[in-house]
Amino acid sequence: xxxxxxxxxxxxxxYLLGATGGLVSYIAGNYLIDKQTSTPLHVSYDQKPRMDMKxxxxxxxMSAIFKSLPENTRRNLLLKGNKPSSWTVPDWFDIYGENPYxxxxxxxxxxxxxxxxxxxxxxxxxxxxxxxxxLGMDFTDEQTCWRIMRNAEQFGREVSNQTLxxxxxxxxxxxLVEAKERCxxxxxxxxxxxxxxxxxxxxxxxxxxYCPVRVRDETGFAEWLEGxxxxxxxxxxxxAHTLMIPSIMKRYPEAVYISSxxxxxxxxxxxxxxxxxxxxxxxxxxxxxxxxxxxxxEGIQFHFVAGDNATMTVVPIAHKAALECDIxxxxxxxxxxxxxxxxxxxxxxAPADQRLFKMALATKPTSPNGYLPIYRFWMMDPCCPMGILxxxxxxxxxxxxxxxxxxxxxxxxxxxxxxxxxHTGPITGKVFKESVEANWNWLDGQSLLQPKK
Ligand SMILES: [Fe+2]
Numbered sequence: 001x002x003x004x005x006x007x008x009x010x011x012x013x014x015y016l017l018g019a020t021g022g023l024v025s026y027i028a029g030n031y032l033i034d035k036q037t038s039t040p041l042h043v044s045y046d047q048k049p050r051m052d053m054k055x056x057x058x059x060x061x062m063s064a065i066f067k068s069l070p071e072n073t074r075r076n077l078l079l080k081g082n083k084p085s086s087w088t089v090p091d092w093f094d095i096y097g098e099n100p101y102x103x104x105x106x107x108x109x110x111x112x113x114x115x116x117x118x119x120x121x122x123x124x125x126x127x128x129x130x131x132x133x134x135l136g137m138d139f140t141d142e143q144t145c146w147r148i149m150r151n152a153e154q155f156g157r158e159v160s161n162q163t164l165x166x167x168x169x170x171x172x173x174x175x176l177v178e179a180k181e182r183c184x185x186x187x188x189x190x191x192x193x194x195x196x197x198x199x200x201x202x203x204x205x206x207x208x209x210y211c212p213v214r215v216r217d218e219t220g221f222a223e224w225l226e227g228x229x230x231x232x233x234x235x236x237x238x239x240a241h242t243l244m245i246p247s248i249m250k251r252y253p254e255a256v257y258i259s260s261x262x263x264x265x266x267x268x269x270x271x272x273x274x275x276x277x278x279x280x281x282x283x284x285x286x287x288x289x290x291x292x293x294x295x296x297x298e299g300i301q302f303h304f305v306a307g308d309n310a311t312m313t314v315v316p317i318a319h320k321a322a323l324e325c326d327i328x329x330x331x332x333x334x335x336x337x338x339x340x341x342x343x344x345x346x347x348x349x350a351p352a353d354q355r356l357f358k359m360a361l362a363t364k365p366t367s368p369n370g371y372l373p374i375y376r377f378w379m380m381d382p383c384c385p386m387g388i389l390x391x392x393x394x395x396x397x398x399x400x401x402x403x404x405x406x407x408x409x410x411x412x413x414x415x416x417x418x419x420x421x422x423h424t425g426p427i428t429g430k431v432f433k434e435s436v437e438a439n440w441n442w443l444d445g446q447s448l449l450q451p452k453k
Contacts, residue, residue: 031064039398041381043368043442047147049378049386051134059134063385076269078391079262083269087246088214091118092192095184099219100192106418106426110299110319112199112228113426114221116213117192121243124182124190135375136366139170139356148356151363158346163359166352173353191351194338195244198420200318201228202298208233210316210323211422214247222251232256233295236278237325237422238311239263239391246270258282258291258302260312262391282314303411307404307443309392310379315411321418322411322432328421329362330371332434336362337423371439405443405452408436412448 051058066074092100102115122128138144145167152163177186200208207229215222215231225231231252236245236259245267248255257264259278267273280291282304291302300318305311311326334341336358343350344358360366361373368377378386380401382394394400412433419432427435437448446452 027064027068030068031060034067034396035383038382038396040383041377041394041398042401043377045366045368045374045377047136047366047374048384049134049136049375051130059385063388066388074388075265075391078389079266080269082391083266084243084246087250087270089118089121089243089247091116091214091216093216093218095119095187099221101219101221103224104426106198106420107319107321110201111321111418111420113420114197114199114213114225115194115425116197117194118213119187120190120193122193123177124187135373136360137357139167139353139360140174144360147366148360151359151366154364162346163356166356166359169352170356191353195241196338196420196422196425198321198323198422199225199228200300200316200321200323202233202295202300202318204298205229206232206298208235208300208316208318209248210235210420211237211241211244211325212248213244215251233258235314235316235323236260236263237323238313239266240311241325241422242266246273249274256280258314260314262312266391283312301414303407303414305404305407305411307395307400307402307407308380309387309394309400310376310390312392317411317414317416320415320429321420322414322416322429323420324432325422327408328419328424328432328435328439329373329376330358330435330439331424331427331431332438333427333431335424335427337421338425369439369442371435401443404440405446405448408440408443408448409450409452412436413451 049059069077092098100117104113106113122132132138133141136144136147139148148163148167149160152160173189176189180186195211195213197213198210200210202208207225209231212234215225217223232255234248234252234255234257236242236257239260239262242263253274257275257278258280260283261281264278264281268276280287282288282291282302288302288304300316303315303317305313305315305327313324313326315327316323330336334344336344337354339350339354342348344355361375362371364370367374375386378384379390380394381387382396382398387394416429416432418429419427421427433449441448444452
Protein backbone atom coordinates (compact mmCIF):
# COMPACT_ATOMS: atom_id res chain seq x y z
CA UNK A 1 0.00 0.00 0.00
CA UNK A 2 2.95 2.31 -0.47
CA UNK A 3 1.87 3.90 -3.68
CA UNK A 4 -1.84 3.29 -3.86
CA UNK A 5 -4.16 4.23 -1.07
CA UNK A 6 -7.53 2.58 -0.47
CA UNK A 7 -9.52 5.29 -2.29
CA UNK A 8 -7.43 4.92 -5.41
CA UNK A 9 -7.84 1.14 -5.34
CA UNK A 10 -11.59 1.43 -4.87
CA UNK A 11 -11.83 3.85 -7.78
CA UNK A 12 -9.67 1.58 -9.98
CA UNK A 13 -11.88 -1.37 -9.02
CA UNK A 14 -15.01 0.56 -10.02
CA TYR A 15 -13.47 1.46 -13.41
CA LEU A 16 -12.46 -2.16 -13.98
CA LEU A 17 -15.91 -3.44 -13.06
CA GLY A 18 -17.50 -0.79 -15.25
CA ALA A 19 -15.28 -1.71 -18.18
CA THR A 20 -15.84 -5.46 -17.67
CA GLY A 21 -19.57 -4.89 -17.31
CA GLY A 22 -19.53 -2.88 -20.53
CA LEU A 23 -17.67 -5.61 -22.34
CA VAL A 24 -20.03 -8.31 -21.07
CA SER A 25 -23.02 -6.20 -22.11
CA TYR A 26 -21.48 -5.69 -25.54
CA ILE A 27 -20.78 -9.41 -26.03
CA ALA A 28 -24.24 -10.42 -24.79
CA GLY A 29 -26.00 -7.69 -26.82
CA ASN A 30 -24.04 -8.58 -29.94
CA TYR A 31 -24.90 -12.28 -29.48
CA LEU A 32 -28.61 -11.56 -29.12
CA ILE A 33 -28.74 -9.21 -32.11
CA ASP A 34 -26.86 -11.74 -34.20
CA LYS A 35 -29.21 -14.51 -33.15
CA GLN A 36 -32.27 -12.44 -33.98
CA THR A 37 -30.96 -11.44 -37.39
CA SER A 38 -29.93 -14.98 -38.39
CA THR A 39 -32.17 -17.49 -40.09
CA PRO A 40 -32.14 -20.83 -38.27
CA LEU A 41 -31.52 -24.06 -40.14
CA HIS A 42 -34.79 -25.23 -41.68
CA VAL A 43 -34.40 -28.66 -40.08
CA SER A 44 -35.18 -28.98 -36.40
CA TYR A 45 -33.34 -31.17 -33.89
CA ASP A 46 -33.69 -31.62 -30.16
CA GLN A 47 -30.15 -32.53 -29.08
CA LYS A 48 -27.75 -29.58 -28.85
CA PRO A 49 -23.97 -29.48 -28.38
CA ARG A 50 -23.03 -29.02 -24.75
CA MET A 51 -19.74 -28.39 -22.97
CA ASP A 52 -20.32 -28.59 -19.23
CA MET A 53 -18.33 -26.75 -16.62
CA LYS A 54 -19.85 -27.02 -13.14
CA UNK A 55 -23.32 -27.29 -14.64
CA UNK A 56 -22.80 -24.35 -16.99
CA UNK A 57 -22.91 -24.87 -20.76
CA UNK A 58 -19.85 -23.12 -22.19
CA UNK A 59 -20.94 -23.26 -25.84
CA UNK A 60 -23.24 -20.19 -25.88
CA UNK A 61 -20.60 -18.22 -23.91
CA MET A 62 -17.79 -19.22 -26.27
CA SER A 63 -20.00 -18.50 -29.24
CA ALA A 64 -20.91 -15.02 -27.88
CA ILE A 65 -17.24 -14.17 -27.29
CA PHE A 66 -16.16 -15.38 -30.74
CA LYS A 67 -19.03 -13.47 -32.38
CA SER A 68 -17.87 -10.24 -30.76
CA LEU A 69 -14.29 -10.50 -32.08
CA PRO A 70 -13.08 -8.81 -35.27
CA GLU A 71 -13.46 -11.36 -38.10
CA ASN A 72 -9.72 -11.81 -38.70
CA THR A 73 -9.00 -12.37 -35.01
CA ARG A 74 -11.89 -14.84 -34.69
CA ARG A 75 -10.79 -16.86 -37.70
CA ASN A 76 -7.10 -16.90 -36.78
CA LEU A 77 -7.82 -17.96 -33.20
CA LEU A 78 -9.87 -20.92 -34.42
CA LEU A 79 -7.34 -21.95 -37.05
CA LYS A 80 -4.41 -21.67 -34.68
CA GLY A 81 -6.25 -23.57 -31.96
CA ASN A 82 -6.93 -26.45 -34.35
CA LYS A 83 -3.58 -26.76 -36.10
CA PRO A 84 -1.97 -30.23 -35.98
CA SER A 85 0.04 -30.57 -32.77
CA SER A 86 2.76 -32.73 -34.34
CA TRP A 87 4.25 -33.64 -37.73
CA THR A 88 3.31 -37.31 -37.50
CA VAL A 89 0.59 -39.44 -35.94
CA PRO A 90 1.78 -42.80 -34.48
CA ASP A 91 0.57 -45.64 -36.68
CA TRP A 92 0.37 -49.43 -36.31
CA PHE A 93 3.97 -49.79 -37.52
CA ASP A 94 5.31 -47.32 -34.92
CA ILE A 95 3.57 -49.12 -32.09
CA TYR A 96 3.56 -52.80 -33.07
CA GLY A 97 5.88 -53.05 -36.09
CA GLU A 98 2.87 -54.20 -38.16
CA ASN A 99 2.08 -53.12 -41.72
CA PRO A 100 -0.43 -50.25 -41.34
CA TYR A 101 -1.45 -50.27 -45.04
CA UNK A 102 -3.94 -52.37 -47.01
CA UNK A 103 -3.94 -51.64 -50.73
CA UNK A 104 -6.75 -52.47 -53.14
CA UNK A 105 -6.91 -51.74 -56.85
CA UNK A 106 -10.24 -50.13 -57.76
CA UNK A 107 -9.71 -49.39 -61.47
CA UNK A 108 -6.81 -51.41 -62.90
CA UNK A 109 -3.75 -49.23 -63.51
CA UNK A 110 -5.67 -46.04 -62.63
CA UNK A 111 -7.20 -45.90 -59.13
CA UNK A 112 -6.23 -47.57 -55.86
CA UNK A 113 -7.48 -47.35 -52.30
CA UNK A 114 -5.07 -47.41 -49.37
CA UNK A 115 -6.57 -48.28 -45.97
CA UNK A 116 -4.30 -46.97 -43.23
CA UNK A 117 -4.41 -47.58 -39.46
CA UNK A 118 -3.14 -45.14 -36.84
CA UNK A 119 -3.53 -44.92 -33.12
CA UNK A 120 -7.03 -43.78 -32.19
CA UNK A 121 -6.12 -40.30 -30.93
CA UNK A 122 -9.78 -39.67 -30.00
CA UNK A 123 -9.32 -42.00 -27.04
CA UNK A 124 -6.13 -40.48 -25.65
CA UNK A 125 -5.80 -36.82 -26.64
CA UNK A 126 -7.42 -34.64 -23.91
CA UNK A 127 -8.55 -31.98 -26.43
CA UNK A 128 -10.11 -34.62 -28.70
CA UNK A 129 -11.76 -36.24 -25.67
CA UNK A 130 -13.35 -32.94 -24.58
CA UNK A 131 -14.58 -32.34 -28.12
CA UNK A 132 -16.02 -35.82 -28.50
CA UNK A 133 -17.83 -35.42 -25.18
CA UNK A 134 -19.34 -32.14 -26.39
CA LEU A 135 -20.55 -33.93 -29.51
CA GLY A 136 -22.39 -36.49 -27.38
CA MET A 137 -19.92 -39.38 -27.67
CA ASP A 138 -19.06 -39.96 -24.02
CA PHE A 139 -20.43 -43.48 -23.70
CA THR A 140 -20.05 -43.40 -19.92
CA ASP A 141 -22.31 -40.37 -19.53
CA GLU A 142 -25.77 -41.22 -18.18
CA GLN A 143 -27.67 -38.87 -20.51
CA THR A 144 -25.78 -40.18 -23.55
CA CYS A 145 -26.49 -43.79 -22.55
CA TRP A 146 -30.18 -42.96 -22.18
CA ARG A 147 -30.25 -41.37 -25.64
CA ILE A 148 -28.46 -44.34 -27.21
CA MET A 149 -30.87 -46.83 -25.65
CA ARG A 150 -33.86 -44.73 -26.71
CA ASN A 151 -32.55 -44.73 -30.30
CA ALA A 152 -31.89 -48.48 -30.17
CA GLU A 153 -35.34 -49.43 -28.84
CA GLN A 154 -37.06 -48.64 -32.14
CA PHE A 155 -35.21 -51.57 -33.79
CA GLY A 156 -36.50 -54.18 -31.35
CA ARG A 157 -35.30 -56.31 -28.43
CA GLU A 158 -32.26 -57.89 -30.17
CA VAL A 159 -30.73 -54.57 -31.20
CA SER A 160 -31.49 -53.16 -27.78
CA ASN A 161 -29.62 -56.08 -26.13
CA GLN A 162 -26.68 -55.70 -28.48
CA THR A 163 -26.52 -51.97 -27.72
CA LEU A 164 -26.54 -52.65 -24.00
CA UNK A 165 -23.62 -55.06 -24.48
CA UNK A 166 -21.80 -52.43 -26.57
CA UNK A 167 -22.26 -49.86 -23.80
CA UNK A 168 -20.87 -52.29 -21.22
CA UNK A 169 -17.87 -52.94 -23.45
CA UNK A 170 -17.32 -49.20 -23.93
CA UNK A 171 -17.42 -48.71 -20.17
CA UNK A 172 -14.87 -51.52 -19.61
CA UNK A 173 -12.59 -49.98 -22.22
CA UNK A 174 -12.89 -46.57 -20.64
CA UNK A 175 -11.99 -48.02 -17.22
CA LEU A 176 -8.96 -49.77 -18.72
CA VAL A 177 -7.71 -46.56 -20.40
CA GLU A 178 -8.23 -44.59 -17.19
CA ALA A 179 -6.31 -47.20 -15.17
CA LYS A 180 -3.41 -47.85 -17.55
CA GLU A 181 -3.43 -44.64 -19.67
CA ARG A 182 -1.85 -44.63 -23.14
CA CYS A 183 0.31 -47.74 -23.67
CA UNK A 184 0.55 -50.48 -26.34
CA UNK A 185 -2.01 -52.57 -24.44
CA UNK A 186 -4.66 -49.82 -24.28
CA UNK A 187 -3.98 -48.61 -27.84
CA UNK A 188 -4.63 -52.15 -29.10
CA UNK A 189 -7.71 -52.55 -26.89
CA UNK A 190 -9.21 -49.29 -28.22
CA UNK A 191 -8.45 -50.35 -31.79
CA UNK A 192 -7.08 -48.34 -34.70
CA UNK A 193 -8.42 -45.18 -36.27
CA UNK A 194 -8.54 -45.97 -39.97
CA UNK A 195 -8.65 -43.70 -42.99
CA UNK A 196 -8.72 -44.42 -46.71
CA UNK A 197 -6.48 -42.63 -49.18
CA UNK A 198 -7.54 -42.73 -52.84
CA UNK A 199 -4.56 -42.79 -55.22
CA UNK A 200 -5.01 -41.70 -58.84
CA UNK A 201 -2.72 -42.19 -61.80
CA UNK A 202 -3.36 -39.32 -64.19
CA UNK A 203 -3.24 -39.75 -67.97
CA UNK A 204 0.19 -38.10 -68.10
CA UNK A 205 1.61 -40.66 -65.63
CA UNK A 206 1.64 -38.36 -62.58
CA UNK A 207 0.29 -39.69 -59.29
CA UNK A 208 -2.30 -37.73 -57.29
CA UNK A 209 -3.09 -38.38 -53.62
CA TYR A 210 -6.47 -37.41 -52.18
CA CYS A 211 -6.53 -36.82 -48.40
CA PRO A 212 -3.11 -38.43 -48.10
CA VAL A 213 -1.93 -40.52 -45.21
CA ARG A 214 1.69 -40.82 -44.09
CA VAL A 215 3.95 -42.47 -46.67
CA ARG A 216 6.67 -44.52 -45.01
CA ASP A 217 9.52 -46.59 -46.43
CA GLU A 218 9.17 -49.56 -44.12
CA THR A 219 6.87 -52.37 -45.30
CA GLY A 220 7.59 -51.41 -48.93
CA PHE A 221 4.71 -48.95 -49.15
CA ALA A 222 6.67 -45.93 -50.46
CA GLU A 223 8.36 -48.15 -53.04
CA TRP A 224 4.97 -49.37 -54.28
CA LEU A 225 3.43 -45.88 -54.37
CA GLU A 226 6.37 -44.15 -56.01
CA GLY A 227 6.66 -47.07 -58.44
CA UNK A 228 3.26 -46.04 -59.85
CA UNK A 229 4.71 -42.72 -61.03
CA UNK A 230 5.95 -39.43 -59.59
CA UNK A 231 3.79 -38.19 -56.68
CA UNK A 232 3.16 -34.70 -57.99
CA UNK A 233 -0.33 -33.75 -56.83
CA UNK A 234 -1.66 -33.63 -53.28
CA UNK A 235 -5.31 -32.79 -52.55
CA UNK A 236 -6.42 -31.75 -49.07
CA UNK A 237 -10.00 -32.94 -49.40
CA UNK A 238 -11.54 -31.44 -46.24
CA UNK A 239 -10.58 -28.71 -43.81
CA ALA A 240 -11.24 -31.26 -41.02
CA HIS A 241 -8.49 -33.58 -42.34
CA THR A 242 -5.09 -31.97 -41.88
CA LEU A 243 -3.34 -34.21 -39.32
CA MET A 244 -1.47 -36.29 -41.91
CA ILE A 245 -0.52 -33.42 -44.21
CA PRO A 246 2.63 -32.33 -42.30
CA SER A 247 4.26 -35.75 -42.87
CA ILE A 248 3.33 -35.55 -46.56
CA MET A 249 4.80 -32.06 -46.84
CA LYS A 250 8.06 -33.40 -45.38
CA ARG A 251 8.17 -36.23 -47.89
CA TYR A 252 6.92 -34.35 -50.97
CA PRO A 253 7.83 -30.68 -50.51
CA GLU A 254 7.91 -30.15 -54.29
CA ALA A 255 4.42 -31.53 -54.99
CA VAL A 256 1.57 -29.28 -56.12
CA TYR A 257 -0.80 -28.71 -53.19
CA ILE A 258 -4.54 -28.27 -53.79
CA SER A 259 -6.43 -27.12 -50.69
CA SER A 260 -9.19 -24.99 -49.26
CA UNK A 261 -8.01 -21.74 -47.74
CA UNK A 262 -9.21 -22.85 -44.27
CA UNK A 263 -7.20 -26.09 -44.30
CA UNK A 264 -4.03 -24.41 -45.53
CA UNK A 265 -4.20 -21.44 -43.18
CA UNK A 266 -4.54 -23.87 -40.26
CA UNK A 267 -1.35 -25.68 -41.32
CA UNK A 268 0.46 -22.38 -41.88
CA UNK A 269 0.26 -21.80 -38.10
CA UNK A 270 2.60 -24.76 -37.53
CA UNK A 271 6.18 -23.92 -36.61
CA UNK A 272 8.41 -24.37 -39.65
CA UNK A 273 5.53 -24.73 -42.16
CA UNK A 274 7.32 -24.02 -45.44
CA UNK A 275 4.56 -22.71 -47.74
CA UNK A 276 2.39 -19.66 -47.03
CA UNK A 277 -0.20 -20.47 -49.67
CA UNK A 278 -1.42 -23.64 -51.40
CA UNK A 279 -0.68 -23.84 -55.12
CA UNK A 280 -4.41 -23.96 -55.82
CA UNK A 281 -7.19 -22.89 -53.46
CA UNK A 282 -10.15 -24.80 -54.81
CA UNK A 283 -12.67 -22.62 -52.94
CA UNK A 284 -11.41 -19.70 -55.00
CA UNK A 285 -13.41 -19.62 -58.27
CA UNK A 286 -10.47 -18.52 -60.43
CA UNK A 287 -8.07 -21.07 -58.93
CA UNK A 288 -10.63 -23.83 -59.43
CA UNK A 289 -11.10 -22.91 -63.06
CA UNK A 290 -7.32 -22.72 -63.59
CA UNK A 291 -6.93 -26.16 -61.96
CA UNK A 292 -9.67 -27.75 -64.04
CA UNK A 293 -8.29 -26.26 -67.25
CA UNK A 294 -4.89 -27.67 -66.39
CA UNK A 295 -5.97 -31.19 -65.38
CA UNK A 296 -9.19 -32.05 -67.23
CA UNK A 297 -7.12 -33.53 -70.08
CA GLU A 298 -5.42 -35.76 -67.52
CA GLY A 299 -8.68 -37.46 -66.53
CA ILE A 300 -9.73 -35.51 -63.43
CA GLN A 301 -12.26 -32.77 -62.71
CA PHE A 302 -12.62 -30.99 -59.37
CA HIS A 303 -15.98 -30.00 -57.83
CA PHE A 304 -15.87 -27.67 -54.84
CA VAL A 305 -18.85 -28.31 -52.54
CA ALA A 306 -19.89 -24.71 -51.91
CA GLY A 307 -22.08 -24.11 -48.86
CA ASP A 308 -20.57 -26.86 -46.71
CA ASN A 309 -18.82 -24.37 -44.44
CA ALA A 310 -17.87 -27.08 -41.92
CA THR A 311 -15.53 -29.01 -44.23
CA MET A 312 -15.03 -26.85 -47.34
CA THR A 313 -14.66 -30.14 -49.16
CA VAL A 314 -13.79 -30.89 -52.77
CA VAL A 315 -14.99 -33.91 -54.77
CA PRO A 316 -12.68 -34.75 -57.66
CA ILE A 317 -14.01 -37.14 -60.29
CA ALA A 318 -11.13 -39.12 -61.77
CA HIS A 319 -11.57 -41.81 -64.43
CA LYS A 320 -15.31 -41.89 -63.52
CA ALA A 321 -14.55 -42.44 -59.82
CA ALA A 322 -15.79 -39.81 -57.34
CA LEU A 323 -13.44 -39.16 -54.42
CA GLU A 324 -15.06 -37.74 -51.32
CA CYS A 325 -14.37 -36.81 -47.74
CA ASP A 326 -16.91 -35.98 -45.00
CA ILE A 327 -19.92 -36.09 -47.34
CA UNK A 328 -20.97 -39.71 -46.79
CA UNK A 329 -21.70 -41.26 -43.39
CA UNK A 330 -24.68 -43.65 -43.62
CA UNK A 331 -24.74 -45.60 -46.89
CA UNK A 332 -27.76 -46.54 -48.99
CA UNK A 333 -26.78 -50.24 -48.81
CA UNK A 334 -27.09 -50.25 -44.99
CA UNK A 335 -23.37 -49.67 -44.32
CA UNK A 336 -22.01 -46.88 -42.20
CA UNK A 337 -18.57 -45.33 -42.83
CA UNK A 338 -16.08 -48.25 -43.12
CA UNK A 339 -18.58 -50.81 -41.85
CA UNK A 340 -20.88 -53.00 -43.92
CA UNK A 341 -24.50 -53.72 -43.05
CA UNK A 342 -23.51 -57.27 -41.99
CA UNK A 343 -20.74 -56.01 -39.69
CA UNK A 344 -23.17 -53.62 -38.01
CA UNK A 345 -25.88 -56.19 -37.42
CA UNK A 346 -26.48 -57.94 -34.09
CA UNK A 347 -23.55 -60.29 -33.50
CA UNK A 348 -21.61 -58.69 -36.38
CA UNK A 349 -17.91 -57.89 -36.15
CA ALA A 350 -18.25 -54.08 -35.85
CA PRO A 351 -16.31 -52.66 -32.89
CA ALA A 352 -18.63 -51.60 -30.03
CA ASP A 353 -17.59 -47.92 -30.14
CA GLN A 354 -18.31 -47.62 -33.86
CA ARG A 355 -21.73 -49.20 -33.57
CA LEU A 356 -22.40 -46.85 -30.65
CA PHE A 357 -21.22 -43.84 -32.64
CA LYS A 358 -23.87 -44.60 -35.25
CA MET A 359 -26.54 -45.23 -32.60
CA ALA A 360 -25.64 -42.10 -30.58
CA LEU A 361 -25.33 -39.55 -33.36
CA ALA A 362 -26.50 -40.80 -36.74
CA THR A 363 -29.74 -42.57 -35.81
CA LYS A 364 -33.21 -41.01 -35.69
CA PRO A 365 -34.49 -39.08 -33.82
CA THR A 366 -31.07 -37.70 -32.74
CA SER A 367 -30.10 -37.37 -36.40
CA PRO A 368 -32.99 -35.75 -38.30
CA ASN A 369 -32.45 -38.05 -41.30
CA GLY A 370 -30.78 -41.10 -39.77
CA TYR A 371 -27.75 -40.85 -42.07
CA LEU A 372 -25.70 -37.83 -40.96
CA PRO A 373 -24.34 -37.41 -37.45
CA ILE A 374 -26.16 -34.60 -35.69
CA TYR A 375 -23.05 -32.39 -35.57
CA ARG A 376 -23.15 -31.97 -39.34
CA PHE A 377 -26.50 -30.16 -38.85
CA TRP A 378 -25.19 -28.07 -35.92
CA MET A 379 -22.19 -26.89 -37.89
CA MET A 380 -24.39 -25.62 -40.72
CA ASP A 381 -26.92 -23.90 -38.46
CA PRO A 382 -26.47 -20.09 -38.33
CA CYS A 383 -28.24 -20.09 -34.95
CA CYS A 384 -26.30 -22.93 -33.32
CA PRO A 385 -23.32 -21.94 -31.13
CA MET A 386 -21.24 -24.47 -33.03
CA GLY A 387 -21.75 -22.64 -36.33
CA ILE A 388 -19.61 -19.64 -35.40
CA LEU A 389 -16.87 -21.94 -34.10
CA UNK A 390 -16.04 -22.98 -37.67
CA UNK A 391 -13.31 -20.94 -39.38
CA UNK A 392 -15.94 -20.31 -42.07
CA UNK A 393 -19.28 -19.91 -40.27
CA UNK A 394 -22.59 -20.71 -41.97
CA UNK A 395 -24.18 -17.90 -43.97
CA UNK A 396 -26.51 -15.93 -41.66
CA UNK A 397 -29.43 -16.27 -44.07
CA UNK A 398 -29.05 -20.10 -44.23
CA UNK A 399 -28.32 -19.81 -47.95
CA UNK A 400 -25.45 -22.34 -47.58
CA UNK A 401 -27.91 -25.22 -47.78
CA UNK A 402 -29.25 -24.23 -51.20
CA UNK A 403 -25.69 -23.61 -52.38
CA UNK A 404 -24.55 -27.03 -51.22
CA UNK A 405 -27.56 -28.71 -52.86
CA UNK A 406 -26.59 -27.04 -56.15
CA UNK A 407 -22.98 -28.26 -55.85
CA UNK A 408 -24.03 -31.83 -55.05
CA UNK A 409 -26.55 -31.89 -57.92
CA UNK A 410 -23.76 -30.89 -60.31
CA UNK A 411 -21.62 -33.78 -59.01
CA UNK A 412 -24.42 -36.33 -59.24
CA UNK A 413 -25.16 -35.29 -62.81
CA UNK A 414 -21.72 -36.62 -63.81
CA UNK A 415 -21.03 -40.16 -64.95
CA UNK A 416 -19.80 -41.97 -61.82
CA UNK A 417 -18.99 -45.69 -61.81
CA UNK A 418 -17.11 -45.84 -58.50
CA UNK A 419 -17.01 -43.96 -55.22
CA UNK A 420 -14.00 -43.75 -52.91
CA UNK A 421 -14.74 -42.25 -49.51
CA UNK A 422 -12.03 -41.34 -47.04
CA HIS A 423 -14.27 -42.78 -44.33
CA THR A 424 -16.16 -45.36 -46.39
CA GLY A 425 -13.51 -46.88 -48.66
CA PRO A 426 -14.48 -48.04 -52.16
CA ILE A 427 -18.18 -48.29 -53.00
CA THR A 428 -20.05 -48.59 -56.28
CA GLY A 429 -21.08 -45.52 -58.26
CA LYS A 430 -24.70 -46.45 -57.62
CA VAL A 431 -24.24 -46.59 -53.84
CA PHE A 432 -22.24 -43.35 -54.00
CA LYS A 433 -25.05 -41.51 -55.79
CA GLU A 434 -27.85 -42.98 -53.69
CA SER A 435 -25.93 -42.25 -50.49
CA VAL A 436 -25.26 -38.60 -51.35
CA GLU A 437 -29.00 -38.35 -51.94
CA ALA A 438 -29.85 -40.09 -48.64
CA ASN A 439 -27.45 -37.96 -46.57
CA TRP A 440 -28.20 -34.57 -48.12
CA ASN A 441 -31.59 -34.41 -49.86
CA TRP A 442 -32.90 -32.35 -46.92
CA LEU A 443 -30.77 -29.38 -48.03
CA ASP A 444 -33.46 -27.87 -50.24
CA GLY A 445 -36.10 -30.55 -49.79
CA GLN A 446 -35.72 -31.88 -53.33
CA SER A 447 -33.97 -34.86 -54.81
CA LEU A 448 -30.33 -34.22 -55.67
CA LEU A 449 -30.46 -36.88 -58.35
CA GLN A 450 -32.57 -34.68 -60.62
CA PRO A 451 -32.40 -31.05 -61.75
CA LYS A 452 -34.02 -28.64 -59.26
CA LYS A 453 -37.65 -27.86 -60.15
FE1 LIG B 1 -13.78 -36.78 -41.51
